[in-house]
Structures are given as structure tokens and as C-alpha cells.
Amino acid sequence: xxxxxxxxxxxxxxxxxxxxxxxxxxxxxxxxxxxxxxxxxxxxxxxxxxxxxxxxxxxxxxxxxxxxxxxxxxxxxxxxxxxxxxxxxxxxxxxxxxxxxxxxxxxxxxxxxxxxxxxxxxxxxxxxxxxxxxxxxxxxxxxxxxxxxxxxxxxxxxxxxxxxxxxxxxxxxxxxxxxxxxxxxxxxxxxxxxxxxxxxxxxxxxxxxxxxxxxxxxxxxxxxxxxxxxxxxxxxxxxxxxxxxxxxxxxxxxxxxxxxxxxxxxxxxxxxxxxxxxxxxxxxxxxxxxxxxxxxxxxxxxxxxxxxxxxxxxxxxxxxxxxxxxxxxxxxxxxxxxxxxxxxxxxxxxxxxxxxxxxxxxxxxxxxxxxxxxxxxxxxxxxxxxxxxxxxxxxxxxxxxxxxxxxxxxxxxxxxxxxxxxxxxxxxxxxxxxxxxxxxxxxxxxxxxxxxxxxxxxxxxxxx
Numbered sequence: 154x155x156x157x158x159x160x161x162x163x164x165x166x167x168x169x170x171x172x173x174x175x176x177x178x179x180x181x182x183x184x185x186x187x188x189x190x191x192x193x194x195x196x197x198x199x200x201x202x203x204x205x206x207x208x209x210x211x212x213x214x215x216x217x218x219x220x221x222x223x224x225x226x227x228x229x230x231x232x233x234x235x236x237x238x239x240x241x242x243x244x245x246x247x248x249x250x251x252x253x254x255x256x257x258x259x260x261x262x263x264x265x266x267x268x269x270x271x272x273x274x275x276x277x278x279x280x281x282x283x284x285x286x287x288x289x290x291x292x293x294x295x296x297x298x299x300x301x302x303x304x305x306x307x308x309x310x311x312x313x314x315x316x317x318x319x320x321x322x323x324x325x326x327x328x329x330x331x332x333x334x335x336x337x338x339x340x341x342x343x344x345x346x347x348x349x350x351x352x353x354x355x356x357x358x359x360x361x362x363x364x365x366x367x368x369x370x371x372x373x374x375x376x377x378x379x380x381x382x383x384x385x386x387x388x389x390x391x392x393x394x395x396x397x398x399x400x401x402x403x404x405x406x407x408x409x410x411x412x413x414x415x416x417x418x419x420x421x422x423x424x425x426x427x428x429x430x431x432x433x434x435x436x437x438x439x440x441x442x443x444x445x446x447x448x449x450x451x452x453x454x455x456x457x458x459x460x461x462x463x464x465x466x467x468x469x470x471x472x473x474x475x476x477x478x479x480x481x482x483x484x485x486x487x488x489x490x491x492x493x494x495x496x497x498x499x500x501x502x503x504x505x506x507x508x509x510x511x512x513x514x515x516x517x518x519x520x521x522x523x524x525x526x527x528x529x530x531x532x533x534x535x536x537x538x539x540x541x542x543x544x545x546x547x548x549x550x551x552x553x554x555x556x557x558x559x560x561x562x563x564x565x566x567x568x569x570x571x572x573x574x575x576x577x578x579x580x581x582x583x584x585x586x587x588x589x590x591x592x593x594x595x596x597x598x599x600x601x602x603x604x605x606x607x608x609x610x611x612x613x614x615x616x617x
Contacts, residue, residue, distance in 0.1 A: 293337025
């Protein structure tokens with residue numbers, strides 16, 4: 154079976170055929186480094202990390218470009234509100250994102266370009282668009298002329314007259330539909346010199362410039378969150394095609410992490426930071442939780458769902474360690490079971506792939522309990538191969554580092570606190586508020602604060 158991926162542009166699964174035999178070029182929209190990362194941010198990085206690992210397993214040489222947007226309105230505003238230089242604010246939060254990706258086992262990208270480092274490429278792209286009649290300068294701003302490009306709306310399937318760029322009123326626009334490629338300098342803001350005066354990049358322009366700078370005018374896969382289909386990716390495709398570039402051959406989009414049915418975002422105040430969650434569960438457990446659902450399915454966050462994922466991962470981990478202790482360290486199979494491969498080839502079907510893993514764990518535990526050491530070892534090797542593709546191999550040195558004791562303690566603490574919170578929830582449901590308050594007080598005395606939310610209680614260490 155060949156790898157099939159759901160292409161947003163065609164709204165159907167397509168056989169994946171690489172532009173160059175044996176090699177895959179991928180561009181993934183990375184972080185806008187305006188604040189600390191939460192699980193909604195890193196889900197995208199994890200999903201495309203799994204895709205990359207699967208492509209490598211299938212024999213491809215993968216080049217992955219994941220950009221950093223280090224200049225935009227929100228970065229400037231938040232840095233100003235905090236009284237800090239914009240570049241320091243951006244660099245601080247870029248490091249936080251890098252630490253989060255690393256803590257959850259993401260392989261480093263082949264290159265991680267910053268928007269501010271690619272102004273010459275952006276100027277060249279704007280010049281090409283202006284020369285082709287698809288862009289114009291006005292008062293130091295540069296705009297893309299949407300109606301000049303009949304293909305506009307093809308990716309998001311929107312009618313041109315129905316779209317809104319969300320940029321507010323801008324006097325230089327010839328048409329409200331047009332979007333900004335370059336913003337004229339404002340007092341106190343960073344700016345770069347261009348043929349049209351000093352200014353700074355528009356969000357959409359930077360990704361087209363960086364993708365083609367490293368992957369060429371046409372490349373295999375462009376990935377990002379579902380919220381980027383419009384206007385960001387629509388505008389990327391439009392400006393790139395209008396300039397004559399083939400650009401992305403497959404468009405992939407992962408769904409959101411939600412709370413209470415709403416997309417997780419800082420503006421809604423319903424975020425869960427990576428740092429806070431890593432004080433409750435281990436990095437490998439949080440990774441398992443976030444890659445378990447299909448990448449195109451929304452994850453409705455709850456403490457209960459996270460606890461279930463942690464318990465499921467520990468069953469895998471426990472089996473592999475049992476084999477290691479009783480039989481010897483299992484190797485890693487060169488191949489994965491056919492059912493696992495079929496699930497992964499079916500649009501990166503991680504739920505089906507995990508079902509194959511857990512079936513092997515159950516069979517392996519039964520073999521171990523019956524004394525069939527050879528069968529148990531073989532199944533453990535298969536489990537390691539499959540979990541390795543997903544980045545959650547229990548014996549990967551990343552998850553067996555010097556902090557293993559601390560990680561195990563965090564995991565154990567999460568389990569114990571989760572049980573107490575479940576008891577407290579039961580007491581509250583039975584209107585036994587005395588018992589519920591006693592449990593809360595016990596946790597508080599142990600240095601654990603509890604916050605009740607519409608989605609259920611959450612806890613954190615008071616000194617963190």
C-alpha cells in the first residue's frame with residue numbers, strides 16, 4: 154500500500170508521490186513567538202514530526218523547514234506592554250518553544266529560519282509580483298491585488314467577494330480584498346530598507362519567501378494548523394502561484410486542541426502551558442496523549458483524557474521493561490507489522506497504529522506470563538519498532554536520561570493527585586462538601602494547589 158495523505162487543496166486523500174525520488178521536502182508553519190507555548194501550539198509540531206519519522210522509516214531523505222515568525226504586531230505590542238525590547242521578547246519565547254519541542258521528543262528541523270533573516274528574499278518576491286501586475290506599492294506599503302489572480306480562494310474554497318483579510322482599514326488599498334505584503338515603517342517600530350521605503354514584513358509574505366529559499370519554487374508538503382487555511386495559507390499559495398512558483402504539492406492541516414469546545418488560544422484564556430503539564434506528566438506521556446488522536450481530529454482536553462493516555466502509555470512501557478528485566482533488552486525490528494504500516498499509510502492513522510501496539514503488548518504479556526520468552530522478546534522488539542516510529546519508544550535514550558527518576562516521580566505524583574481529585578469530584582457530586590474540602594486542604598498542605606474550571610479541576614505545584 155502506498156502512503157496516502159489528505160490534501161486540503163483537493164479535499165481528498167491522494168497517493169503521495171515525491172517530487173524527487175527518494176527525497177521529501179516539507180515546510181511547516183512554526184511558532185509566532187509572542188508568548189509561552191501551550192499544547193495547542195505544539196500539537197502541530199508533533200503531528201509533522203510523526204509524519205517525518207514515518208517518511209524516514211519508509212526510506213525517504215526528509216528535509217523539514219519549520220519557520221519562526223519573530224516579528225509581527227502581537228510581538229511588538231506585548232514587548233512594549235512588558236517594557237522589553239521586541240527582539241529580546243521574541244528570542245526569549247523562541248527558546249521556550251524550542252525547549253517545548255525538545256521536551257516532547259520532536260526531532261530538530263533541518264533548518265529553522267527566522268522571518269527577520271530573510272528580508273532580501275521577501276523584497277525579491279514582491280518585485281516579481283509587482284512586475285507581473287499582481288502587487289502594488291502605496292505610501293510605503295505593498296499589497297497583493299487579489300482580483301488580479303483568478304485562482305484566489307482555491308485552497309480554502311471561498312468565493313472572492315465573501316472573504317475578509319482581517320487587516321482593518323488601510324488607506325493605501327485599492328480594494329478591501331487585497332492583503333498586505335509589506336508594512337510601511339511606523340515611529341518606534343523596527344524596519345528594514347526596501348525600494349518602497351523602510352518597513353517590515355507582512356505575515357503571509359515571509360512564509361512564501363522562506364519556503365522557496367530552502368526548498369525551491371516547488372516542494373512536496375506544506376503543513377500547519379487548521380486555523381491557517383485562511384487567510385494565511387490561501388495568501389501564501391496565491392502570492393507564490395502568482396509569482397510563477399509551483400509551491401506546495403500537498404497541503405496538510407492538523408485540527409485544534411480545544412477546551413469547552415473552543416480552540417485553545419491565549420485570547421480565550423483557556424491555555425495549558427507545556428511547563429505546567431510537564432510538572433504533572435512526563436514528556437513522553439504528553440507526547441503520547443497529543444499524537445494518539447488522528448491529526449485531523451480535534452482533541453478536547455480534559456484531565457481525565459490525559460490520565461487515560463498516561464495509563465495507556467505506561468502499559469506499553471511496563472511490558473517493554475518486563476521483557477528487559479526477565480529476558481534481556483529487546484532490540485528493534487527493522488520492519489513494523491503490516492497492520493501498523495497500513496494504518497500509518499492511511500493518512501497517518503495513529504489511532505489504528507496504537508491499537509496494533511496495544512494488541513502486541515497484550516499478546517506479549519500473555520507470552521511472558523506463560524513462559525514463552527522468545528515470543529515475548531519478539532513482540533517487545535516489534536513494539537519498540539512501532540513506538541520508535543511514533544517517537545515514544547520506552548527504551549529510547551531520550552526517555553531514559555539522567556532525569557528518569559525525576560520524571561518517574563512526576564508521573565507517580567500525577568497519578569496519586571489524579572486519584573484524589575477523582576475522589577473529591579465524587580464527594581462534590583454527592584454534595585459531601587466537607588470531604589471535598591478536606592481533600593483540597595490535604596493537597597494544599599502538600600504544596601499542591603487546585604483550581605476548579607468548567608472542564609474539571611486542574612492542579613499545580615505552588616512553588617512552580
